[in-house]
Amino acid sequence: MLGKVLVTMSALATAVLFLVVNTTTPKSAGAMGVLGVFVLGYVIALGVISFMVYGLSKTVTTIINRVAVRRPVVSMTLKKSYYYASVIALAPVIIISLQSVGSVGVYEVALITLLVAIGCLYVAKRTA
Numbered sequence: 420m421l422g423k424v425l426v427t428m429s430a431l432a433t434a435v436l437f438l439v440v441n442t443t444t445p446k447s448a449g450a451m452g453v454l455g456v457f458v459l460g461y462v463i464a465l466g467v468i469s470f471m472v473y474g475l476s477k478t479v480t481t482i483i484n485r486v487a488v489r490r491p492v493v494s495m496t497l498k499k500s501y502y503y504a505s506v507i508a509l510a511p512v513i514i515i516s517l518q519s520v521g522s523v524g525v526y527e528v529a530l531i532t533l534l535v536a537i538g539c540l541y542v543a544k545r546t547a
Contacts (some may be wrong), residue, residue, distance in 0.1 A: 421497050429466025432459045457512055464508035474501040499546055508536035
């Protein structure tokens with residue numbers, strides 16, 4: 420069920436973002452329009468990254484279970500992948516928003532990476 424919701428919301432957000440980008444300008448859309456673009460970008464990134472994390476987890480689990488002789492490793496569920504993706508999907512949105520004001524450098528990227536790492540640590544502690 421979560422997979423269907425993620426696919427539907429990502430596809431819908433992609434269609435709406437395509438429509439907004441092709442029909443309006445940032446000046447005519449105003450602050451709420453720009454915020455809407457960032458929210459739609461987050462929803463798209465959330466759907467894509469959720470399935471990427473889930474697929475990577477399945478792939479790594481399959482490889483480890485073929486190589487390791489001990490007890491089998493269980494892959495991450497889609498729900499847990501969604502939790503991690505909800506934190507990781509913020510990074511591209513923050514980078515794009517910083518780029519729009521012209522201040523993306525090594526320091527900013529390091530801070531965003533630290534923020535995402537802390538968020539993932541929090542998700543790991545809360546879902547354990």
